[in-house]
Amino acid sequence: MINVRHPASFRDPAGYVIKCDNRLIRVIRPEFIEEYRELLATSWLHEQCQSRNVAAFRVLHVDDAIELLGHESADCLCLEHKIISFPSYPSEWPLEMLCAAAKLTLNLCQKALPNGVGLKDATPYNVLFDGAYPVFIDILSFEKRTAGDPVWLAHGQFVRNFLLPVLIDVHYSQPCHTGFLLYRDGIEPEVVYRMLSPFARFTRPFIGNVTIPIFLAAKAEQQRKTMYTKKILSNPEKATFILESLFSRLARTILNSSLRKHPHNSWSTYSETCTYLSDEYSRKIIFIESFLQASRPKRVLDIGCNTGHFSFIAARFGAEVVATDLDSEVVGCLWKRAYAENANILPLVVNLARPTPAQGWRNQERLSFIDRAEGYFDAVMMLAVVHHLLVTDQIPLVEIIKQASKLTTEWMVIEYVGPDDSQFKRLLRGREVLYGWFDRNVFEMEVSKRFEILRKEEIASSGRWLYLTRRINAQ
Structure with missing residues (x-):
């Protein structure tokens, strides 16, 4: 059993937090026990825990605490909390x-x-x-x-x-x-x-x-x-x-x-202005639903989620979803809907090209998004996002696929948008000569280095394709 003191809990004089494998233990130092034992017994605090406003806890018996943490905890008061699996900041x-x-x-x-x-x-x-x-x-x-x-x-x-x-x-x-x-x-x-x-x-x-x-x-x-x-x-x-x-x-x-007063930007209305025809968008939905129905991933990362339509589909199939987008306004709209519908979706403002860095003392108090995400998800969805990374952020295709392979332990659903697509041309802004090399064959070749392509389907007349892939050597 590996016990690791949480690097963000060192500032509190009253105690600290230790992670023991998949258990989270809060240790209250002896000089503060009397004060907090009285607090922990109050009915109003337990009511807040039951209503999910405060993290639920249980007081560990001293023998259980010693077995977990050793004799240093013998004089302490130890609480076990439910772990919130994907922390955000x-x-x-x-x-x-x-x-x-x-x-x-x-x-x-x-x-x-x-x-x-x-x-x-x-x-x-x-x-x-x-x-x-x-x-x-x-x-x-x-x-x-x-x-x-x-x-x-x-x-x-x-x-x-x-x-x-x-x-x-x-x-x-x-x-x-x-x-x-x-x-x-x-x-x-x-x-x-x-x-x-x-x-x-x-x-x-x-x-x-x-x-x-x-x-x-x-x-x-x-x-x-x-x-x-x-x-x-x-x-x-x-x-x-x-x-x-x-x-x-x-x-x-x-x-x-709490109500925004500034106007919507161009991406907050993307779902109404995107280039899909209704039957094309329906084909995209059917493709995603068939994957979710057959594979039932437990944890899904939706990169470039926009309004979160496919995040909600994944959540309806029982997945825990983290949905990211660089547009804070659409992420806010997604959060309001997820909260209202009690959907298991965590929306975050994250740009994969410039993800949240590590912060705090010695860069250890708060982990970077990549450190939290890599190896956590068994499925990643990259729908209509690769061309943005490729053109706007100038990330090489090989690096995009490499990063995707580290974010998922098994599945990836990825969308190909080629240079002839109107959205791709919009991003190029006269730089077509720089991306003359990019086509579907090159895309498939690069994906195949790290993933097995299980299924592919053309979903739009503009040449958009969806791919269901499985990471090579997935456990």
């Missing part, structure tokens, strides 16, 4: 998923408040998505509140990590996920302030969340010695009312901002 979430994580965080604050409990931090890294459903995973972020304390110390962190990224996405069309590649703990108000016009700085919602905090910062600097001193009110109900009002105001701002 805010740098891969569209606006809608970040808003969902924000709403969950505030909802838990509101639920915990009457029970004398609060959240000591408010980071989106406390949330993972189980399919399309957000789940709060860090039980050690809860702490016992001091009655009469009207301050939520995590308020600033919530603004930096949730509110400001949402606002600049909605008002300035700057996708919120991009900021998390630059800032570990969210966007500072000063950064947003420099983005705003003089007029915008004094309009809602920026005046209260950006401008006034910056104006007050100088005064706060002068009062730094007393600024973080706890100020306990004599009336606990008044303190509770202040916090309830804060949580409600933040929730309203997130809710009002």
